[in-house]
Amino acid sequence: MLTKRKPRLAVWKFASCDGCQLSLLDCEDELLAVVGAVEIAYFLEASRATMDGPYDLSLVEGSITTPEDVERIREVRAQSDYLITIGACATAGGIQALRNYADVEEYVATVYASPQYISTLAKSTPISEHIFVDFELHGCPINKRQLLEVINAFLNRRKPNVPTYSVCMECKMRETSCVMVAKGIPCLGPVTQAGCGAICPAYNRGCYGCFGPMETPNADALGHWWIDQLEVESDNLIRALRTFNAYAEPFRRESEKHEPVEGEKKHEPIKG
Amino acid sequence: MNQSKDNGATKTIQVDTLARVEGEGALTVEIKDHKVEDVKLRIFEPPRFFEAFMRDRRYDEAPDITARICGICPVAYQMSSAYAMEDALGVKIEPAIRTLRRLLYCGEWIESHVLHVAMLHAPDFLGYEDAIRMAADHPDVVEMALRLKKAGNSIVNLLGGREIHPVNVRIGGFYRIPRLREWRDLIEELKWAREAALALVQWTGTLDFPDFEQDYEFVALRHPDEYPFNEGRLVSNRGLDIPISAYEDHFIEEHVAHSTALHARIPARGNYLVGPLARYSLNFDRLTPLAQEAAKDAGLGTICRNQFQSIIVRSVETLQAVDEALRILADYPMPDHPYAQVEVHAGVGYGCTEAPRGILYHRYELDDQGLIVSAKITPPTSQNQATIEKDLWNFVTPRIELPLDELTWQCEQAIRNYDPCISCSTHFLKLEVVEK
Numbered sequence: 219m220l221t222k223r224k225p226r227l228a229v230w231k232f233a234s235c236d237g238c239q240l241s242l243l244d245c246e247d248e249l250l251a252v253v254g255a256v257e258i259a260y261f262l263e264a265s266r267a268t269m270d271g272p273y274d275l276s277l278v279e280g281s282i283t284t285p286e287d288v289e290r291i292r293e294v295r296a297q298s299d300y301l302i303t304i305g306a307c308a309t310a311g312g313i314q315a316l317r318n319y320a321d322v323e324e325y326v327a328t329v330y331a332s333p334q335y336i337s338t339l340a341k342s343t344p345i346s347e348h349i350f351v352d353f354e355l356h357g358c359p360i361n362k363r364q365l366l367e368v369i370n371a372f373l374n375r376r377k378p379n380v381p382t383y384s385v386c387m388e389c390k391m392r393e394t395s396c397v398m399v400a401k402g403i404p405c406l407g408p409v410t411q412a413g414c415g416a417i418c419p420a421y422n423r424g425c426y427g428c429f430g431p432m433e434t435p436n437a438d439a440l441g442h443w444w445i446d447q448l449e450v451e452s453d454n455l456i457r458a459l460r461t462f463n464a465y466a467e468p469f470r471r472e473s474e475k476h477e478p479v480e481g482e483k484k485h486e487p488i489k490g
Numbered sequence: 491m492n493q494s495k496d497n498g499a500t501k502t503i504q505v506d507t508l509a510r511v512e513g514e515g516a517l518t519v520e521i522k523d524h525k526v527e528d529v530k531l532r533i534f535e536p537p538r539f540f541e542a543f544m545r546d547r548r549y550d551e552a553p554d555i556t557a558r559i560c561g562i563c564p565v566a567y568q569m570s571s572a573y574a575m576e577d578a579l580g581v582k583i584e585p586a587i588r589t590l591r592r593l594l595y596c597g598e599w600i601e602s603h604v605l606h607v608a609m610l611h612a613p614d615f616l617g618y619e620d621a622i623r624m625a626a627d628h629p630d631v632v633e634m635a636l637r638l639k640k641a642g643n644s645i646v647n648l649l650g651g652r653e654i655h656p657v658n659v660r661i662g663g664f665y666r667i668p669r670l671r672e673w674r675d676l677i678e679e680l681k682w683a684r685e686a687a688l689a690l691v692q693w694t695g696t697l698d699f700p701d702f703e704q705d706y707e708f709v710a711l712r713h714p715d716e717y718p719f720n721e722g723r724l725v726s727n728r729g730l731d732i733p734i735s736a737y738e739d740h741f742i743e744e745h746v747a748h749s750t751a752l753h754a755r756i757p758a759r760g761n762y763l764v765g766p767l768a769r770y771s772l773n774f775d776r777l778t779p780l781a782q783e784a785a786k787d788a789g790l791g792t793i794c795r796n797q798f799q800s801i802i803v804r805s806v807e808t809l810q811a812v813d814e815a816l817r818i819l820a821d822y823p824m825p826d827h828p829y830a831q832v833e834v835h836a837g838v839g840y841g842c843t844e845a846p847r848g849i850l851y852h853r854y855e856l857d858d859q860g861l862i863v864s865a866k867i868t869p870p871t872s873q874n875q876a877t878i879e880k881d882l883w884n885f886v887t888p889r890i891e892l893p894l895d896e897l898t899w900q901c902e903q904a905i906r907n908y909d910p911c912i913s914c915s916t917h918f919l920k921l922e923v924v925e926k
Binding site: 231232233234235236237238239240241243244246247249250253258262263264265266267268283284287312313314316317320325338342358359414417418420421422423426428454457461462 | 507508509510511512513514535536537538539540542543547548551554555558559560561562564605609619620621622623625632633636637639640643651652653654655657658660665666828902913
């Protein structure tokens with residue numbers, strides 16, 4: 219930093235559950251040290267005091283789902299030196315991106331029967347579809363150690379040490395035997411980015427992909443393995459790929475590959 | 491965020507984005523000729539359509555998916571959905587599983603309550619914008635609260651796998667039961683936490699509270715033996731006493747134009763209150779002697795009608811949760827199987843549990859493949875929304891002559907009394923078509 223003042227941190231919320239920004243308040247041991255190193259300039263979940271921009275670092279939680287938010291995220295970008303998206307909503311559109319596979323007008327008309335009051339877009343999209351993003355931190359929710367690492371890295375102008383390999387590496391590191399090989403439990407670990415610490419296999423269940431796709435995943439091979447070796451029905455493979463990172467491109471592409479071809483649909487599309 | 495205006499005869503209290511609450515809401519109070527003309531708690535959080543996209547998902551996906559409604563109380567969503575699915579499918583869980591679920595909920599109550607007490611609510615009483623500024627003058631309280639909050643999170647972390655969106659809850663039980671030896675360090679920390687929670691109750695009892703007793707209809711779960719978490723009947727101080735499955739016969743939700751969340755009410759009597767005050771006032775006799783004693787010493791009676799004192803009640807419930815967690819860990823239950831087997835068939839199931847902010851109701855209808863046909867979820871904050879607005883009318887009226895900035899801040903505080911979870915409440919908006 220050229221100036222002597224503390225770097226200004228801002229935290230922004232779009233469509234989300236608040237869990238990723240809560241991760242910052244969940245850093246119980248480090249919180250007071252963090253706020254000693256930065257100035258919390260805008261963080262409504264924590265403070266009613268707000269400062270106008272510009273901000274040195276903005277953390278953005280949530281996906282873009284309304285026309286107003288398309289404008290708001292552009293304003294946030296214009297005010298921010300660095301901008302980092304935190305969590306699956308901001309980096310991939312979140313669970314609410316399930317609407318992207320349905321007819322949102324049908325959702326609005328059946329669930330929200332007065333469409334004129336509902337301002338919503340047809341798709342829930344990640345922040346990077348709208349503005350330039352300096353770094354994307356995966357996870358539903360993000361891991362708080364990784365969050366501290368990313369804040370630290372950007373404030374010190376270095377590259378964050380956030381691995382892009384798969385959850386499998388973390389299973390090996392914590393010496394969890396492979397749930398897919400040893401127990402035949404379907405697991406998305408081979409295509410999912412590490413960062414959680416491979417919690418699910420350590421708790422006797424398959425990874426459900428909440429950290430989103432790793433760098434260059436081989437989703438095709440995993441899809442074959444699930445269907446051919448583990449006898450998972452294609453419907454259930456599609457469901458597994460379409461959760462919190464449903465709209466992340468590798469998961470989306472793989473899930474679409476297993477959709478029944480027109481004319482031989484097993485299930486009717488969702489209707490109200 | 492304060493846009494309040496004073497134009498002589500008319501005053502407007504306006505807060506465009508409420509701070510230190512979960513989610514996005516705004517407040518407007520219109521004052522004309524020294525009278526409150528209108529109060530609106532506006533909720534503008536964008537809807538996320540959970541009830542729509544839950545359709546056609548498998549029954550066993552509900553705990554993981556509905557957890558994502560709220561990052562602060564995911565365990566509540568996992569509990570209500572698990573009990574509802576077990577109800578639909580006739581699954582009987584082992585007593586040990588039931589006890590471990592209570593333990594998990596204790597962790598969430600501690601984490602959520604202490605976050606609110608120390609980080610979100612206390613700064614209002616002491617005149618700080620936030621807990622960070624408060625920590626400069628009151629480091630002991632803030633540091634103690636952070637450590638206490640961490641103890642609650644540690645329970646969720648060990649039994650749930652992680653603090654936010656835990657991974658270990660499944661229909662019928664858990665994926666993995668931690669061994670007693672894994673709890674050893676945490677038990678020691680919880681012994682400290684019990685003392686800390688007691689100190690927190692005492693400390694909140696020393697705060698100044700405005701005189702603001704309101705005549706609420708309290709609604710909470712009531713269990714024959716225990717302070718309520720997961721089970722019981724729904725009761726009120728005005729004669730309501732129903733099983734969970736009758737919820738929709740007794741509560742209705744109404745759409746109001748200024749909010750993307752629905753206002754719930756009891757048809758015959760109107761708005762009602764859920765959450766810590768309701769639980770406490772309807773279940774004081776179910777608190778442990780330690781918690782009862784602490785509450786009395788802090789100045790509470792057996793019933794509390796002042797929402798500003800919810801900060802004491804949350805602290806008492808924190809003490810109760812720490813005490814309960816220690817009791818469970820002292821006689822640690824190991825189930826025969828981590829989870830009960832499930833046979834899939836069509837059915838309808840109901841679940842209602844006590845989230846930190848109050849009752850959280852789920853209903854699911856399943857087809858014969860175990861796919862969700864319809865889902866209904868009513869979170870606590872949408873049930874409290876009408877009561878929050880009523881509080882504001884009653885609160886502002888005798889304080890109308892206060893300087894506008896001061897009154898605005900006090901109105902914010904009156905909303906924060908509820909620890910509102912706006913993200914939760916919005917996602918269940920259903921607008922009715924009004925035929926004209």
